[in-house]
Amino acid sequence: MIRKILFGLVFSLFLTAWDTPPAPTIDWVPYETAFAQAEQEHKQVVIIFSAPWCRACNSYEHNVLTNPRVIRMSRHFVMVHINVDEQQDINQQYRPDGGYIPRTLVFREDGTHRSELHRNAAPLYFFDVHNPNELLALFQRARH
Numbered sequence: 001m002i003r004k005i006l007f008g009l010v011f012s013l014f015l016t017a018w019d020t021p022p023a024p025t026i027d028w029v030p031y032e033t034a035f036a037q038a039e040q041e042h043k044q045v046v047i048i049f050s051a052p053w054c055r056a057c058n059s060y061e062h063n064v065l066t067n068p069r070v071i072r073m074s075r076h077f078v079m080v081h082i083n084v085d086e087q088q089d090i091n092q093q094y095r096p097d098g099g100y101i102p103r104t105l106v107f108r109e110d111g112t113h114r115s116e117l118h119r120n121a122a123p124l125y126f127f128d129v130h131n132p133n134e135l136l137a138l139f140q141r142a143r144h
Contacts, residue, residue, distance in 0.1 A: 026065060026074045028081045031090055038078040038109040044142055045107040047080045049091060057102040059129040067132040073139040077106075100126060104135065106142050117141045 029037055031047070038045045048065070050057035064070060084091040084101055094105055096115065104127055106114040117138055127134040 023066075024068070024071050026071055026079050026081075029078050031080050031082060031087065034078050034080045035107075035109065035111050038107075041078065042109060043076065043078050044109060044114070045080060045111075046074070046077045046139075046142075047082060047094060047105045047107070048102060049082045049084050049094070049104075050102040051084045053085075054101050056129050060102045060127070063130045064127070064132045064135055070132045070135055070139075073136060076139070076143060102126065102129065104138065106138065114142065 034045050034047075037043075048060075050061065052058075082090050084099070091099065094113075096105070096113065106117050108114060127138070
């Protein structure tokens with residue numbers, strides 16, 4: 001009897017863990033529809049450029065872009081993620097101070113680049129890849 005109860009408890013814990021919903025993520029939008037969506041929703045566009053082979057990009061994605069506060073704040077923007085190897089034309093179009101990665105740019109809904117939001121240090125569009133605070137500060141500046 002006790003064995004059946006213990007088995008039932010263990011089995012129910014297993015099922016509970018199995019049914020845990022996935023962690024929230026950023027809602028990425030394709031570049032091709034981003035500015036139309038931004039106009040419709042009256043939001044700004046954030047474009048993040050990276051590559052799968054880039055160690056700094058992988059750190060940025062793992063340490064910053066998965067942060068719950070970043071994910072929450074990203075809901076106020078239309079978020080676009082560009083793989084620079086697969087979307088070279090878009091990468092070439094948005095290189096205001098070079099092609100380094102990862103780089104993060106903010107645009108008004110009409111497509112105007114908001115360069116004034118970035119710090120006055122080179123590189124302008126590179127953020128701490130280990131700590132979300134710099135990206136969160138950019139989000140705050142963009143919203144005000």
